[in-house]
Amino acid sequence: MTPPLLRCPACGVINPGPVRECVACGTIIPGSAVGPNAMSDVPSEGVPGATEDPELAGWRRVRGVAHIFIGSVAVALGGIGAAKLGAEELPVDLALTVVVAVVALTALAFGWKTLSPALRTTGGVRGLLTAGTGLVFIAGFAHVYFHAFRWLGFPFVRYTDIYIEAGFPIWSAYLLIALAPAICEELVFRGYVSARLSELLSPNETLVVQAALFALLHLSPVIFPSHLLMGVVLGIVRRRSGSLYPSMLTHAAWNAYVVFSEVGL
């Protein structure tokens, strides 16, 4: 590998990299290997081309993911804490739904450049097929997993009770429990988080890490394995379809099935 030759814009002398200033006249060369606009492949460390502190460069790529994860965990823990302190469940649940929506919109705003291609296409027939296959897989696995869950006597949370008892119509349960989380979580995890992680990790690593973060945010070690698998399946649906809509559809359909099994239509 040969170092790039940089022509000084002031005196025209050709400089060998890495130089920040022209060796003849001292003018700062734009795009030099050690300047702020570095673009040559002369390394500071590691692989040729790394021109900044690798830790900082890595952190720059994933800090959005870290902020979203830590913020969401804090909010979810706040919700649990509020419920434990005797707060009404319904306002806490609605507040959490609003916070999740705000997080999703923020992720959308900050990651619009990377998310927009996946939002401009529906995935077509391939998307529908992958969404259907994903749903069948999730439903099959969840039935077996939650059967074992019930057999071990773990308490089941009924998501719709607080809405129905408060006099909300049934369609609002579908909206707030099935549709809204599906859209928001897909935008955040299969959208923003996956896009950010893929700048640093391989596709398969990205798939597992986003699914792990998705599962962890449900804050229960017992349902972690099932949600990890759901996250992986939804990530595969997203990847194979090239769009976020099929994974939203799969996620919403599964949530709707859970709501349906509790309250019907």
Next chain:
Amino acid sequence: MFESLMLSQRDHACGYHRRMADISVPCGICSSVIRLGDATCPGCGRPVDDRDRAVLQVRLEGGNFAAHDRGTDMRSASKWIGALAIIFAISAGFTYFMATAEVDKALAKLASFDDDEPLQPIGGKNYTAGELRAQVKREPVQILVVNLVVAGLMGGLWLWARRAPLPAICCAFALLVVIFGVSAVLDPSSMLKGILLKVVSIVVLYKGLRAALAARMAMKRPAT
């Protein structure tokens, strides 16, 4: 003077490049040279796998102090994940037996009630004596399952961390943050239990995460 300066700079850069280019591993399929930062084999096009990356990492560490330090931090974090898996597995058995002893005491207190007899509400829920007995009997198994699930996850992450430290340490760190956070919120008195272990776990994994992040970036070839 001017020419010698140019030559020395070129030599310096070329020497550095040569050192980096020396860090390579032969492809197991076509024997082409895979260099640091390659995503695929330049000969046959197969993706560079974790084993290749591990060999490249070792060779990189041999000639670079920063890379060596990062490698040490990553290996410490990986080992600590393995240690946590063992700790959770041991505590699963320990807490199971402790919970079983508590169950015996609780069942002795409930012995005077008939199965259909309603009890005072517990945590806002109404139980009959029979339901509560069944619930109490299941509790040790539930505790055992939760701890074993966490131990299993940590064990899996330890295995993964040996091949791909960054994603595995990232998942382990997030898992620990959530476990510590949830247990602190559900039972604030548990915050100080095993505080040394918690602090050491977080510090070691944080250092490992930073090192793995830097190592991954250092091995990444930028887009041209």
